Amino acid sequence: MSAEVDALLQEAKESIEAAQNYRSELQQRLNGLNQARKQVRGSSTQAREALRRHFSELQAAASRLLSERCAALLAEVDAIEADSVKPLDDCQSLIEHGVGQADELLRDGEAALRCGLGEKEDKLGSFTKKAMHIQLDSLPEVPALVDVPCVSAQLDDSLLGLLRDRVSRLGSVSSRPPVQIEELQERPGSILVRWCKVDEDFAAADYRMQHRRSGGGKSQFEDAYIGRDCEFLVLHLDPHTDYLFRVCARGEGRTEWSPWSVPQTGYTTLAPHEWSPGSEGYILSSRRNIALRSDSSHSHCGVLYSNAPTYFCGQTLTFKMSAVGQLDRRDSLGVCVDSRRGAESLQRDQAVCISTNGAVFVNGKEMTNQLPAVTLGSAVTFDMELVNLFPGGGGPSDGGHFKLRVTIGSGSREVVFDWLVDQAVDCLFFGCSFAHSGWKVLVF
Structure with missing residues (x-):
């Protein structure tokens, strides 16, 4: 019986150990799921912020550009109006001056006719000289309507159609970046970074890889490589130090870069190659x-x-x-x-x-x-x-x-x-x- 009990005890211990290992593995998978959920929600939040910021900046810039263009066109109308009205105003002043002279001449003529016989000759003579001086047969020329500006605004409604077409193709949302880091291989004082395309429909013209020290939040990502290769050896790294690496791509004929890949952490345990100091020559x-x-x-x-x-x-x-x-x-x-x-x-x-x-x-x-x-x-x-x-x-x-x-x-x-x-x-x-x-x- 003791042998059977010992066997049962051993079996129970093995089952308990297996259950502990099973629970530990499940807990690790739960942690992995939490990280995955955090990545999905975090990246979605960042994408929303990027979209809102980008379109808000576009709206502000477009509104500013439209306002500036409208102000420039209004200034052109003001300039045309001012240049065109000035000669009309000068002509009006000349005519009004003539009307004033005519009114004055009429009053003088009527007064000359009403005066007595003793003054009539002098008055009529003075009136006649004044009338000859005014040149009553000379009239200023008033321009015809066809000869003066008729200001109008020409507006091309096709801009809205072009804008609608471009806006409909502005930006895109993807569930994952087109390139991802495939392998981080430690080398002496360096890390060989390899990446690959995960979106076969994406035609990459160039790749861009960056790195920075992990943790602390002080260091910024720095460009390590830009080119057509799918691997690069990052030198001058300190051993036993975590570094973050990320990569993106630029499509054929495009100027903008794709979204960054999910950052990967790598480190090297190998001391960098060094020459021996103190050698002569x-x-x-x-x-x-x-x-x-x-x-x-x-x-x-x-x-x-x-x-x-x-x-x-x-x-x-x-x-x-x-x-x-x-x-x-x-x-x-x-x-x-x-x-x-x-x-x-x-x-x-x-x-x-x-x-x-x-x-x-x-x-x-x-x-x-x-x-x-x-x-x-x-x-x-x-x-x-x-x-x-x-x-x-x-x-x-x-x-x-x-x-x-x-x-x-x-x-x-x-x-x-x-x-x-x-x-x-x-x-x-x-x-x-x-x-x-x-x-x-x-x-x-």
């Missing part, structure tokens, strides 16, 4: 990811190594040339097992490298395959994976090796080969050496 940037060969008088300044073995198999290591100098066969860019001091170049044992003339060296031996020469803007990439291993004592006669499959790319070409190293390595150093000054290389 090299000047480093503040982040130590850029090295400048400064003085070719140090003809034997040796190899500039990484500050630590930060390159891991499975990653892509990139050297990008931002300035170039004179080519030399001793130049090298590559990776190595150790940071051996005193070496003039990485063209040595336990290292693989490419020279600036495109020659590839494996453990100090030059390969027959050659890559393009390194020029301004060139990006040289190293990719490695562990493909086989032979433990010492049970492997080859040379005491055992570890084999790494190496791919070196430069321009549109690449070489692939197997590299034998004497010991198991989890991480590798990288390095460079230049015989002449002027070379400037960024590593990431």
